[in-house]
Amino acid sequence: MQKLSRLLLIFTASIVLGFAFNVFLLPHEILSGGVTGLAMIFGLMTPVNSGIWLIILNIPILIIGWMKLGKTFIGNSVFSVAVTSISMLYIPVVKVTEDALLSSVFGGVIVGAAVGVIIRYYGSTGGFDVIGLLLTMKKDIPLGGLVFGLNSLVVFVSGFIFSWELAMYTMASIYITGLVVDRIHTRHIKLSLMVVTNQGDKVKKELLDNLYRGVTVVDGEGAYSAAKLTVLYTVISRYELAFVRPLIKNIDPNAFVSISETMEVMGNFRKDNNYQKSPLPEISPISEP
Template identity: 75%
Template sequence: MNRLYKYVVLFVFSIVLGFAFNMFLLPHEVLTGGVTGLAMVLGLLSPINSGIWLVLLNIPILIVGWMKVGKEFIGNSIFSVLVTSISMQYIPVYKVTDDALLSAVFGGVIAGVAIGLIIRFYGSTGGFDVIGVILTKKRDIPLGGLIFGLNSVVVFISGFVFSWGLALYTMASIYITGIVIDRVHTRHIKLNLMVVTNRGEELKSELIKNLIRGITVIDGQGAYSNTERKVLYTVISRYELALVKPLIASVDPAAFVSISETVEVIGNFRRE
């Protein structure tokens, strides 16, 4: 059921991405970034649909991703790219509004939500998304900001091919998409987790079993009660918080829990 749910999400938001392209961005020749943007340029300049170009340009990048990230991620990415490509064949290129700025803004938001959720469910839309995911496995870099940097080259291409006015709209759309991706995809955010509990051994075992994280255990004592307690400290990703909170509540509902965002993690931290 979890696998089916994942593929339903990938399927739906891949279509949503095709909708953002054909209904908001392409009618005004406002591009998205990276390989997808290049596919849109080629689609506008040639009789071949942008969806076909999207598949062709992604082939070498997906091969590299297969070697660096793994077959499950690339399999999901291929599925997403194919669904987006096919949807772009059937969704009409229709101008929802005559205002190019509104189209850039709303197209960027819709694309950002779609891409963020696709990546969150361990897929990608191909192109620089794959490169971005590979790089964020090595460093804690906001994925949206990284993709924005990689995709900025499309702005210059669109400026020379079309006009610099449209290039600025493209820049605005890419920037908005990057911001929205970082609001949806929050894996790069790391949290300090400190738990003061009377059931230290049991809670430690459950956290290790479910999180695969190193945990530091400190002997503590209540200042007023003089009661001996265990203090558990670890660092988790933002995604793992949804698992941790109910787990702690089920083991020790009376535990004192402190959660704060960390600036940087140095050392052996599992990022997958």
């Protein structure tokens, strides 16, 4: 059921993505970034539909992703690219407004939301998304900002082919897309979790059983009550917070929990998604902090 739900969300987001391209961006020759933007350029300059170009240009990138990111991720990505391409073939290219600026803003928001959902549920739209995810595995940086930097090349290309006014609209659109992606895809955000509880062994066991991460255990004492307590410390991703919070609450509703955003983590810090104990497919596990 989890796999089915994940595929359904990717399917829906991919159709929304194709809708945003054909209704908001392409009618004004406002491009998406990266490989999708190049596919749009080729689609506008040749008789071949942009959806077909999208598949052709993504083939080599998806092969690299297959080797580096795993079969499940690339399978979801191929599924997303196929659904987006097919939806672009059947959704008519029509203008909902004559204002190119409005189209770039709303198109950027819709594209960013759709891409963010697809990436959050362990897929991608191919192209620079795959390259960006490969780079974020090496260093924790915002995916949206990274992809925006990579996509800037398309802006300059579109400026030479079409007009610099449209290039600026494209820049605005992909910038907004990057902002929205970073609001949804928060894998790069790490949180420091400290739990003070009198059920230390139970909480520790649940964390170790459900997450691939280490936990530091410190014996503590309440200053006022003089009660013996256990202090547990670990680092989690932003995705995992929704899973960890009820886990702790179910064991010890009275536990004191402190959560703060961590600027940087050094050491043996697992960034890949290949090893998962948690039932949440989008969780990014790490090793001991």
